[in-house]
Amino acid sequence: MGRILIRVNEEQVSEPIASQVIIEYKVPMVILSAHINSKGGEILVEIPDDTEDKIVEALRKRGVTVSVPKSIEVDSEKCFSCGSCVALCPVEAISLTSDSSVQFDKEKCLGSTCSICVDACPARAIKAVKPNGNGSQNNREKKS
Ligand code: SF4
Numbered sequence: 001m002g003r004i005l006i007r008v009n010e011e012q013v014s015e016p017i018a019s020q021v022i023i024e025y026k027v028p029m030v031i032l033s034a035h036i037n038s039k040g041g042e043i044l045v046e047i048p049d050d051t052e053d054k055i056v057e058a059l060r061k062r063g064v065t066v067s068v069p070k071s072i073e074v075d076s077e078k079c080f081s082c083g084s085c086v087a088l089c090p091v092e093a094i095s096l097t098s099d100s101s102v103q104f105d106k107e108k109c110l111g112s113t114c115s116i117c118v119d120a121c122p123a124r125a126i127k128a129v130k131p132n133g134n135g136s137q138n139n140r141e142k143k144s
């Protein structure tokens with residue numbers, strides 16, 4: 001499954017754009033997080049990998065900004081097991097093992113759309129990286 005971040009503006013927020021795409025393409029979408037108000041917002045969704053290109057294109061045609069969130073990585077060399085990230089993660093994607101090392105669950109993590117742990121880590125041991133690489137801007141990012 002792949003993850004994409006859908007951003008809607010003030011004009012688009014009242015339109016059922018994601019629902020229209022789901023129905024038109026018969027693609028299951030799992031909503032992982034949504035932060036929306038009357039001014040617009042962001043929805044992080046999970047879709048099958050082989051549908052990503054056509055779903056991104058369909059959303060883009062409707063004027064929506066779509067990007068692929070970066071993944072989160074923990075540098076165990078820098079981590080000193082303070083537990084701040086564990087306490088703050090909203091989806092329990094980080095835990096401390098019995099030997100106090102950080103255990104990170106990529107399947108649960110919301111990626112760079114969240115980044116709470118990145119900002120909270122006093123050791124700067126957590127960073128956002130593109131899914132296959134080194135922290136630079138993801139080249140699959142697509143905007144309307
Ligand atoms: S980015 Fe957010 S969801 Fe992912 S591990 Fe950090 S706090 Fe948890």
Ligand code: SF4
Nearest residue numbers: 079080082083085121
């Ligand atoms: S906040 Fe940073 S130093 Fe503290 S446990 Fe998490 S990764 Fe390690």
